[in-house]
Amino acid sequence: MTSSPDPPQDIVQIRCPRLGHQIHFSYCRRENLGLPCSHIILCWHPYFAVEEYLRRELTEDEWRDAFDKPVKPKVLTLVELIEQAQKASGKG
Numbered sequence: 625m626t627s628s629p630d631p632p633q634d635i636v637q638i639r640c641p642r643l644g645h646q647i648h649f650s651y652c653r654r655e656n657l658g659l660p661c662s663h664i665i666l667c668w669h670p671y672f673a674v675e676e677y678l679r680r681e682l683t684e685d686e687w688r689d690a691f692d693k694p695v696k697p698k699v700l701t702l703v704e705l706i707e708q709a710q711k712a713s714g715k716g
Contacts, residue, residue, distance in 0.1 A: 628672045628673065629672070629673045629676050629677055629680075630672065630677065631649045631650075631653070631668075631672055631674070631677060632648075632649055632671055632672060634648040634649070634650055635648075636648065636649070636671065638667060638668070638671070640652075640667070641663065641667065642661070642663060649668060652664045652667065652668065656690060659682075659686055659689055659690040660678060660682075660690045660691075662690060662691060662695050664678070665678070665691075678690075
C-alpha cells in the first residue's frame, strides 16, 4: 500500500491472525489492555510505517509493556482466565 507514517482510517481492515476475522487498526492499537497488540507491527507494516508511528505515540514504558515482554502462550492465558472466573464465581 504505502509507507505513510500515519495509520489508515478505520475503513481499512485486515485479517487478524489471532482472531480470525477482519479488524481495523484502531482495535489493534488498544487491544492489549489499552496497549497495542503484540503482533501489530508484523500485521500492519505492509500498510504503513507502523513501527515509526508507535514509537512516536507510545512512551518507553508502554513500548516495553507491549513489545519487550514475552507473550504468554494462548493455553496459559485461557487457564488463567478460567481460574479467575472460578474465583469470581466462588467455585475456586
